[in-house]
Amino acid sequence: MLAVRKEMLEQSYIQQQEAPLILIADDSQMVCLILEFTLRRAGYNVRSFADGFSMLRWLHDGGPVPRLIFLDLIMPRMDGYQVARWLRKQPTFDNTKLVMHSRCNGILERLKGRLAGVQAWISKPSTTQEILYMAWRYCMEVSPKKCEERRTS
Template structure:
């Protein structure tokens, strides 16, 4: 994974509920969420993150294979700071 190779600590979650628990425990400075997570999808997870006053300023980047205007708009409405579509590549 590119982030680990660059020296960043990466914490993975199984689903949106697991992500919220780990975010509360570790208080990351940047959060990536996949739109298609089980139990609690990325849109719902992002919205809950942004509703928390302690996390509201933390950037959330959504990852998805969906590239439609509706999908991107839904991400912005949920509070995401960026929306990246898969597959993506490392830029130099």
């Protein structure tokens, strides 16, 4: 009962605010569909791409800056590390959080992910709870600037 009420409050918060944008880059159409369904049902604005290169091209062409990106590690054209490194070189994406969502989850892969700028890692197959937790964790954060604005008003 308490978990259901907490979920309802979180969904209400998302609906009151502008829904955060979450991007997904994964070459598995099934993974994209599952993540999209899960995140949209929770109230997030979601867009998915078949590979990291397509996502970066969309962002470069004026797509809005996302709050969170779920990246597969192994994709055609650009792997998840390359996408993360490119994003981390662009100041526009300084506040965008990156979560690697991959079957490759050894310590070396995770270390390389951290060095590329990835904040978190979810192993495939993942649960709905893991996906929603990452979305909540990185999309519900209140920035220090917003905290300061609240204190002074």
